Amino acid sequence: MNKKQFFAAPLFALAVATGLSSPLPRASGNDLAHLEQQAMQAAAAQVADSVVRIQCVGGSDRVGGVSLGKGPCTGLVVSPEGLIVSSRYNFARRPTSILVQLPGGLNLPARLLGADESRGLVLLKVDLPQGTPPLMMPEWAEAGSAVPGAWALAIGRTLDAEQVNLSVGIVSAVDRIWDKAIQTDAKISPNNYGGPLVDIHGRVMGLLVPLSPERDGNVAGAEWYDSGIGFAIPHTYLQQVLPRLKTGEILRPGFLGISLKKDSNLFGIPPQVQAVHPDSPAAASGLRVGDTIVAVNRQPVANIVEFKYQIKPLFAGNTVRLLLLRGEQQFVKEVGLAAASKIRWIKDPKESRQKPSGPQPPKPPKPHSPQDRDRLDRI
Amino acid sequence: MNLSSRFFTLVCLLFAVLSPPEAVMRSAMAMGKLPSFASSIDRVQPKLVKIYGAGGFRGLEAYQSGFLISSEGHVLTVWSYVLDTDAPTVTLNDGRRFDAEILGVDPWLEIAILKIDEENLPFFQLSQSLEADVGTRVLAFSNLFSVATGDEPTSVQRGVVSAVPYLKARKGVFQTQFNGRVYVTDALTNNPGAAGGALTTIDGTLLGMLGKELRNRQDNTWLNYALPIAALRDATAAIIAGEPQRPREEVAIPVRHPVDLTGLGVVLVPDVIDSTPPYIDSVRDISSAAEAGLRKDDLILFVGDTLVQSIKDVKSRCEKFERGQLLPLLIRRGEELVTIELRTLPPGEAIR
Incomplete structure (x- = not known):
C-alpha cells in the first residue's frame, strides 16, 4: 500500500460517515442543533417499543377537584x-376496567397488582396470549448518570397511539421531594405521566409522575403540569420496590404521628415535637411534646429539612431508630411507622390555611379540595 | 491551505465523526461561529405581524398574531373575535401600521386572510413549507401577551414537535370543528395573542400556524399546537383567488335506521352516574344477543373500532351503525377479551 492509498481509505470512510450523519445539510451554524435533533429522535425511537398506551373504562371524572378527562395514558x-x-x-378515577394497548396495537385486559403511594407508582399486569412475543424491555440508564444538566426526554403514548410523544429538557436536580425524585424542565403532564424520562441515548432514568413537596394524594402535583417543574422516580428505586409490588403490596408513606414546632426557616431550628397525635406510633412509643429529635437511624439531623429527608422516603411498616433529647437527657426509641389513615390527626387551632407557594403553571386548574391535602407538617 | 491547517481540519472532522455534539461544538468555536438560531430568527421576524382589533374585555384580548404570505401584503391569521371589526390594524415588524381589509375567512379551519396595501414585503412562501415529524426542533414566533409593540419583534419560543396527533380539543364545552392532524409542541404557545403566529424549523422554514387557546378533550390539559400549513394551503389559495367558500370536507351521511341494542336483546345496567360502565345486565332469551353469545356481566369495551367508556358512549356509537349490518363488539368477560358480531335486522323485519 502506498502513502496515497493509506490516506484515501480513511478519508473515504470519513466522507461516507459525515454524509450519513447529516441528512439536513445546511450552511447555517445550526449543525450541532441538527445533530442534537437526530439524537433526540433516536432516543425516543430507542425506548418507544417499551412504552404502552393505557385506556380506562368507568370511574369518576373529578378527583380532588381536578377534571381528569377520559383519554388514554401511558405505561412502561x-x-x-x-x-x-x-x-x-392515571387511575385516580378508579376505573372499572383497564386496557393496555401494546406498541403493535394489540389490546389486552390489565389488572392493578400493587402500588407505591409514597412515590405515586402503580404496577399493572397483563396476561400475554399464547404466541404473543415477550414485551420489549427498556434499557436502564447507569445509576448516577442522571446529573443536573444532562439531557432529559419525557416520553408518553398518550397523544397518538402509533407514535410516542416527546418533550425535551434537562435534568434540573436530583434527590428532590425529600429524596424521592429526579426533577426535569421537560414538560411533564397527563400526556406523559406513567411514561419514562430517558437520557439522550434512550435509556430510562426514571418514571414520570406528578409529585408535590407539600401534599400527598392521587393527583397532587398535577397542578404543576407543563410548568417546567416535573418529576421522575429514579429507575434504581423502581427496581428496588418491584419485587414487593409484584406480590400485590400497597406501599404507603410512613408516619410517626407528630407535628413539629413551626419555623419559617426549615433550616433554622432542630426538629422539635409540637404535638403527638393519638393512636399514633409516636404516642405508643412514648414520644412527648418538647422532645427534640437528634438523629434518625444513626444519621444526625440538625434541622427540619434533614429530618424530613430521613423520614419522608420511608413506608408504613418500616421501623426507625430515633435519638431523642428530652431536657438534658438523651435516649433512643424504636418506632414503627404507620399509614396516615391509621392516625387520629388533631387539628392545630393555630393552623392557618395557607395556599401552596411556589411557581404556578400558566393556567393552573382549581386548587385541590382539603380532603386531598396531606399537610406538610404532619410527620 | 498549508499542511498544518489541513491536518487541523482533518482532526476536527474526525472528532465530528467520533463524537458529534461535543466535537462540532469545539470546531464551531474554533471557527468563531457558535451554533445558534439567531440567523434563522433574523430571517423570520420581518415576516411576522401584530394584529389589533376588537376585544379588550376581561379574558378577551384585543390582539393576535399573523404572518405575511405574499409580497403584496396578504396576511394569514386565525379567524377570531379580534377580527370582529371593520378594519383590524396590522403592525409590521418595522413598526409601520396599516388598516387591513378582511379578504375572507374559512369558518371550518377558523383561518382568515387579511390584506394590507403595500408591496415588496418579505413573506413566507406557503408552497415551500415543510412537514415535521415527532422530535423536529421548532421555533414559535408570536406576539403572546402582546409583549411586543411598534417595531419590536415578536417573541420567539423554542421546543420540539411532541406529537402529530389528530386534534381532539374543546373550547369551553364545545368541540372544535377542525379534527385533522396538528403539530403539538413542548413550547408553551397556548397563551393570549399567540394564535396566528408562525411555527418554523430551526432553519426558519415554515411548518404551521399557531392555533387558538384550546384544551385537550382527552386529558383536560391546555394544548400547545399549530395547524400544519399543508392543511391550510387550499383554503388560503381559494380565499385569495376570491373563490366561493368550499363546503365542509366531511359531510356525515345520516344513519336512517340506527342500531338500538335493546332491540337486539341487550339489557344494560341502569345508567345512574355520569359514566356508568356499560355492563350487560341481562340478555333476552331469543335474540341476536343470545345468538351471538353475549352474557350477563359482560363489559362492552369497543363498538366497532371505538372505545366506549360509558353507557352513553355505547348508545351514541351504536346509532352510527345502519341496521342490517353486522355490529362488531369487543367484550371483557372476566380476564378475557372476546370479539362478538351481533346480527342486526334490516329495517322492517320484526324481531321475534
Whole structure:
C-alpha cells in the first residue's frame, strides 16, 4: 500500500460517515442543533417499543377537584412477561376496567397488582396470549448518570397511539421531594405521566409522575403540569420496590404521628415535637411534646429539612431508630411507622390555611379540595 | 491551505465523526461561529405581524398574531373575535401600521386572510413549507401577551414537535370543528395573542400556524399546537383567488335506521352516574344477543373500532351503525377479551 492509498481509505470512510450523519445539510451554524435533533429522535425511537398506551373504562371524572378527562395514558414495560408500571394519577378515577394497548396495537385486559403511594407508582399486569412475543424491555440508564444538566426526554403514548410523544429538557436536580425524585424542565403532564424520562441515548432514568413537596394524594402535583417543574422516580428505586409490588403490596408513606414546632426557616431550628397525635406510633412509643429529635437511624439531623429527608422516603411498616433529647437527657426509641389513615390527626387551632407557594403553571386548574391535602407538617 | 491547517481540519472532522455534539461544538468555536438560531430568527421576524382589533374585555384580548404570505401584503391569521371589526390594524415588524381589509375567512379551519396595501414585503412562501415529524426542533414566533409593540419583534419560543396527533380539543364545552392532524409542541404557545403566529424549523422554514387557546378533550390539559400549513394551503389559495367558500370536507351521511341494542336483546345496567360502565345486565332469551353469545356481566369495551367508556358512549356509537349490518363488539368477560358480531335486522323485519 502506498502513502496515497493509506490516506484515501480513511478519508473515504470519513466522507461516507459525515454524509450519513447529516441528512439536513445546511450552511447555517445550526449543525450541532441538527445533530442534537437526530439524537433526540433516536432516543425516543430507542425506548418507544417499551412504552404502552393505557385506556380506562368507568370511574369518576373529578378527583380532588381536578377534571381528569377520559383519554388514554401511558405505561412502561418492566418485565417481558407482562408487568407494566405507570403513574397512579392515571387511575385516580378508579376505573372499572383497564386496557393496555401494546406498541403493535394489540389490546389486552390489565389488572392493578400493587402500588407505591409514597412515590405515586402503580404496577399493572397483563396476561400475554399464547404466541404473543415477550414485551420489549427498556434499557436502564447507569445509576448516577442522571446529573443536573444532562439531557432529559419525557416520553408518553398518550397523544397518538402509533407514535410516542416527546418533550425535551434537562435534568434540573436530583434527590428532590425529600429524596424521592429526579426533577426535569421537560414538560411533564397527563400526556406523559406513567411514561419514562430517558437520557439522550434512550435509556430510562426514571418514571414520570406528578409529585408535590407539600401534599400527598392521587393527583397532587398535577397542578404543576407543563410548568417546567416535573418529576421522575429514579429507575434504581423502581427496581428496588418491584419485587414487593409484584406480590400485590400497597406501599404507603410512613408516619410517626407528630407535628413539629413551626419555623419559617426549615433550616433554622432542630426538629422539635409540637404535638403527638393519638393512636399514633409516636404516642405508643412514648414520644412527648418538647422532645427534640437528634438523629434518625444513626444519621444526625440538625434541622427540619434533614429530618424530613430521613423520614419522608420511608413506608408504613418500616421501623426507625430515633435519638431523642428530652431536657438534658438523651435516649433512643424504636418506632414503627404507620399509614396516615391509621392516625387520629388533631387539628392545630393555630393552623392557618395557607395556599401552596411556589411557581404556578400558566393556567393552573382549581386548587385541590382539603380532603386531598396531606399537610406538610404532619410527620 | 498549508499542511498544518489541513491536518487541523482533518482532526476536527474526525472528532465530528467520533463524537458529534461535543466535537462540532469545539470546531464551531474554533471557527468563531457558535451554533445558534439567531440567523434563522433574523430571517423570520420581518415576516411576522401584530394584529389589533376588537376585544379588550376581561379574558378577551384585543390582539393576535399573523404572518405575511405574499409580497403584496396578504396576511394569514386565525379567524377570531379580534377580527370582529371593520378594519383590524396590522403592525409590521418595522413598526409601520396599516388598516387591513378582511379578504375572507374559512369558518371550518377558523383561518382568515387579511390584506394590507403595500408591496415588496418579505413573506413566507406557503408552497415551500415543510412537514415535521415527532422530535423536529421548532421555533414559535408570536406576539403572546402582546409583549411586543411598534417595531419590536415578536417573541420567539423554542421546543420540539411532541406529537402529530389528530386534534381532539374543546373550547369551553364545545368541540372544535377542525379534527385533522396538528403539530403539538413542548413550547408553551397556548397563551393570549399567540394564535396566528408562525411555527418554523430551526432553519426558519415554515411548518404551521399557531392555533387558538384550546384544551385537550382527552386529558383536560391546555394544548400547545399549530395547524400544519399543508392543511391550510387550499383554503388560503381559494380565499385569495376570491373563490366561493368550499363546503365542509366531511359531510356525515345520516344513519336512517340506527342500531338500538335493546332491540337486539341487550339489557344494560341502569345508567345512574355520569359514566356508568356499560355492563350487560341481562340478555333476552331469543335474540341476536343470545345468538351471538353475549352474557350477563359482560363489559362492552369497543363498538366497532371505538372505545366506549360509558353507557352513553355505547348508545351514541351504536346509532352510527345502519341496521342490517353486522355490529362488531369487543367484550371483557372476566380476564378475557372476546370479539362478538351481533346480527342486526334490516329495517322492517320484526324481531321475534
